[in-house]
Amino acid sequence: AETKLLKSGWLLDLSKLTLGAAIGEGEFGAVFEGEYGGQRVAIKNIKSDVTAQDFLEETSVMTNLRHKNLVQLLGVILHNGLYIITELMTKGNLVNFLRSRGRLAVSATQLLRLALDVCEGMEHLESKKLLHRDLAGRNILVSEDSVAKVSDFGLAVAKVSSTTPDNLKLPVKWTAPEALKTRSLRYDVNVMRILLVQVKIKVQQPYNAFDSREVKQIIEERRRNDARSNCPEIIYTQARCYRRQNAEQRNPNRWMQDRLETEKAQNISL
Ligand code: ADP
Secondary structure, eight states: OHHHHHHHTOBOOGGGEEEEEEEEEETTEEEEEEEETTEEEEEEEEOSSOOHHHHHHHHHHHHTOOOTTBOOEEEEEOSSSEEEEEEOOTTOBHHHHHHHHHHHHSOHHHHHHHHHHHHHHHHHHHHTTEEOSOOOGGGEEEOTTOOEEEOOOTTOEETTOSSOOTTOOOOGGGSOHHHHHHOOSOOHHHHHHHHHHHHHTTSOOTTTTOOHHHHHHHHHTTOOOOOOTTOOHHHHHHHHHHOOSSGGGOOSSHHHHHHHHHHHHHTOOO
């Protein structure tokens, strides 16, 4: 398996790696910052019995992706389990980024830019016929120059099947109505909508006051998470376009792109 990895070009050299401080906590352990051959990187150490082969199978998704709005994999090191090395996103995840700055410090234009970044990353995944399946604010990271990128493709799958396995855990509060019922796999776009709602209401959890069972009921009865206060009109309207019951009508990107172009052309400040 190691030879295969070497051939693939994703095997990096331990001697070029400097491990720095812990910057986050992931499902499999801490995430560190550090340097690899002079470049600042993030390092995820996975201690379980993953073999190089497992890695290649599971992250083959990541090795095939390159886009300005997807966190870039740099490679792996087989040491102490497995080190996964990615580009360093110095401003952390989107939830913390927005919370720590507060609404006034982040302009509506900037919010929109961040949301559009995510749309573009997701659109690229879509173009590769991939579903992320774990899109959420904590999996969107912000770079030094404030570009948002989607990360964490651990759960990503090729869109080969139209049904989800029964044992798949769904993030209920973020899941599209039809996915709750028919277990259709097409729900990344709905997550995108919820994300925009979160962004507009200063990153509260959606359906804050309800548990998952109640949320299912609310969604099925088509009552909505309609917190409109404090919301720039432009984001509210976009979020509304994602909530169409018909999945095919949830256009993730075009509306926002058009709108941004118009803003630019007319030089309107939001
Ligand atoms: P897991 O998938 O195991 O939950 P994550 O990839 O979500 O782990 O990482 C957990 C946290 O670590 C993130 O929310 C983020 O704050 C930080 N983090 C992860 N990757 C990076 C990175 N490339 N640059 C900066 N911070 C990161």
